[in-house]
Amino acid sequence: xxxxxxxxxxxxxxxxxxxxxxxxxxxxxxxxxxxxxxxxxxxxxxxxxxxxxxxxxxxxxxxxxxxxxxxxxxxxxxxxxxxxxxxxxxxxxxxxxxxxxxxxxxxxxxxxxxxxxxxxxxxxxxxxxxxxxxxxxxxxxxxxxxxxxxxxxxxxxxxxxxxxxxxxxxxxxxxxxxxxxxxxxxxxxxxxxxxxxxxxxxxxxxxxxxxxxxxxxxxxxxxxxxxxxxxxxxxxxxxxxxxxxxxxxxxxxxxxxxxxxxxxxxxxxxxxxxxxxxxxxxxxxxxxxxxxxxxxxxxxxxxxxxxxxxxxxxxxxxxxxxxxxxxxxxxxxxxxxxxxxxxxxxxxxxxxxxxxxxxxxxxxxxxxxxxxxxxxxxxxxxxxxxxxxxxxxxxxxxxxxxxxxxxxxxxxxxxxxxxxxxxxxxxxxxxxxxxxxxxxxxxxxxxxxxxxxxxxxx
Amino acid sequence: xxxxxxxxxxxxxxxxxxxxxxxxxxxxxxxxxxxxxxxxxxxxxxxxxxxxxxxxxxxxxxxxxxxxxxxxxxxxxxxxxxxxxxxxxxxxxxxxxxxx
Numbered sequence: 103x104x105x106x107x108x109x110x111x112x113x114x115x116x117x118x119x120x121x122x123x124x125x126x127x128x129x130x131x132x133x134x135x136x137x138x139x140x141x142x143x144x145x146x147x148x149x150x151x152x153x154x155x156x157x158x159x160x161x162x163x164x165x166x167x168x169x170x171x172x173x174x175x176x177x178x179x180x181x182x183x184x185x186x187x188x189x190x191x192x193x194x195x196x197x198x199x200x201x202x203x204x205x206x207x208x209x210x211x212x213x214x215x216x217x218x219x220x221x222x223x224x225x226x227x228x229x230x231x232x233x234x235x236x237x238x239x240x241x242x243x244x245x246x247x248x249x250x251x252x253x254x255x256x257x258x259x260x261x262x263x264x265x266x267x268x269x270x271x272x273x274x275x276x277x278x279x280x281x282x283x284x285x286x287x288x289x290x291x292x293x294x295x296x297x298x299x300x301x302x303x304x305x306x307x308x309x310x311x312x313x314x315x316x317x318x319x320x321x322x323x324x325x326x327x328x329x330x331x332x333x334x335x336x337x338x339x340x341x342x343x344x345x346x347x348x349x350x351x352x353x354x355x356x357x358x359x360x361x362x363x364x365x366x367x368x369x370x371x372x373x374x375x376x377x378x379x380x381x382x383x384x385x386x387x388x389x390x391x392x393x394x395x396x397x398x399x400x401x402x403x404x405x406x407x408x409x410x411x412x413x414x415x416x417x418x419x420x421x422x423x424x425x426x427x428x429x430x431x432x433x434x435x436x437x438x439x440x441x442x443x444x445x446x447x448x449x450x451x452x453x454x455x456x457x458x459x460x461x462x463x464x465x466x467x468x469x470x471x472x473x474x475x476x477x478x479x480x481x482x483x484x485x486x487x488x489x490x491x492x493x494x495x496x497x498x499x500x501x502x503x504x505x506x507x508x509x510x511x512x513x514x515x516x517x518x519x520x521x522x523x524x525x526x527x528x529x530x531x532x533x534x535x536x537x538x539x540x541x542x543x544x545x546x547x548x549x550x551x552x553x554x555x556x557x558x559x560x
Numbered sequence: 561x562x563x564x565x566x567x568x569x570x571x572x573x574x575x576x577x578x579x580x581x582x583x584x585x586x587x588x589x590x591x592x593x594x595x596x597x598x599x600x601x602x603x604x605x606x607x608x609x610x611x612x613x614x615x616x617x618x619x620x621x622x623x624x625x626x627x628x629x630x631x632x633x634x635x636x637x638x639x640x641x642x643x644x645x646x647x648x649x650x651x652x653x654x655x656x657x658x659x660x
Binding site: 112115119120122123124126127128129132133135136137139140143146147150151153155156157158159161162164165166167168169170171172173174176177178180182185186188189191192193195196198199200202203205206207209210212217312313316319320323324326327328330332333334335336337338339340341342343344345346348349352353437439442446447449450453454459462464 | 566569570573574577580581583586587588590591593594596597598600601603604606609610611612613615616621624627628629632633634636637638639640642643644646647648649
């Protein structure tokens with residue numbers, strides 16, 4: 103009776119999760135979606151306490167309260183620009199939980215049959231990789247780990263470690279009651295694999311990696327759900343595994359970096375060495391010049407990049423855009439799929455500043471409009487507007503879809519200083535005849551522009 | 561669980577996941593990734609079940625179970641808070657503004 107009620111509850115929970123994810127696919131219903139899913143999670147947690155034969159309840163409550171409180175507090179206090187690493191670390195924790203479930207099932211000798219054993223081992227392997235990999239991703243985005251490092255013969259080491267993990271896993275599957283040293287060794291190798299796989303990956307590829315690890319955790323949870331005979335875990339885990347895989351593909355496509363390239367041949371200016379030298383000089387612009395050009399333009403397209411977010415300038419930029427609009431200038435925002443650190447990250451940051459989303463356009467929607475724009479204002483973006491991606495076959499970013507900011511009548515680039523972008527590649531846009539550089543931090547440069555625009559109005 | 565029934569569940573869930581996300585606009589990709597991150601926080605339920613059945617005289621089992629529940633709870637709670645904060649920003653954004 104109790105069991106039937108619990109099973110029915112899990113069924114409803116699984117349905118609500120799927121409906122919640124569906125609701126999250128439209129801006130109008132998105133917030134409802136997460137709230138529904140939240141209620142479902144609470145319900146699932148509560149009914150689980152009534153599972154027949156549950157012991158260690160005190161310890162369990164302690165773990166839920168402490169784990170939940172730490173995450174709740176850190177999630178509430180984190181800055182919006184730091185969201186990607188928080189998603190990474192919470193995801194890693196889920197992977198770790200899935201791996202720990204497998205570990206405990208092995209310790210209890212509760213994994214029966216070759217199918218369950220195989221899925222338990224796979225879930226443990228994937229979960230461990232997601233855990234340690236996400237910790238590295240967090241450390242990198244948080245700035246704790248500055249440099250990407252590569253082992254000599256990195257790919258061979260990856261393959262060797264993966265092979266060892268698979269062999270140890272096979273050993274566990276084969277034996278009825280696996281020896282504990284075998285299980286411990288397996289987890290050590292799996293965790294090491296996550297570290298070694300993620301360490302050489304550079305910052306620009308990080309969103310793809312986080313998304314991939316998110317899909318990994320989903321799979322691991324689904325597999326452990328099979329081992330535990332819990333359909334709610336299977337459905338939720340596999341749904342996330344599939345959607346995460348699709349999302350990863352979308353991101354990788356947006357960057358023109360196949361997933362295998364992201365993992366096996368990290369993008370760095372030094373390593374690639376390709377790309378022709380760029381001719382010409384960069385021409386400087388004052389904030390007064392920038393203000394007048396934009397004030398008397400009829401259409402301005404703003405291209406924000408991560409540099410703007412780091413400077414926390416999105417509020418100032420929106421203030422300037424509103425000011426220009428009052429003067430009759432049409433102002434829109436063009437967002438590259440990988441602007442920010444994750445797809446859609448820039449949209450979130452602009453939404454935080456109060457920019458309505460009907461002013462925000464995707465690459466496909468807006469690229470043709472640059473030719474009709476009087477000004478393209480590039481703020482803290484670099485590689486995503488580099489025209490060599492269209493023209494220079496030898497460049498490492500050749501073929502990456504870019505925003506055609508160079509097609510606008512005038513291009514104004516707000517930049518902290520001279521120097522190459524995140525990938526270390528020179529930007530040919532900065533040397534073009536229609537391009538002017540406005541040096542300074544985004545916050546301060548846009549602030550000055552606002553003053554000048556106000557002065558022009560007076 | 562019957563082997564084949566489970567395979568059907570895996571397959572249908574995979575298609576569902578693919579379909580659910582395939583109509584998501586780019587602006588919601590980050591919140592959606594975060595939201596799906598929250599959904600796999602249901603691993604908490606599995607962690608609770610294994611800790612609940614762990615041998616209460618075996619400190620190793622209890623430690624692993626505690627870690628599992630702690631991490632699962634953190635995944636669920638953190639995933640929820642972060643997603644909710646991001647999506648809350650879209651609330652006011654819906655109003656159409658005049659002009660171009």
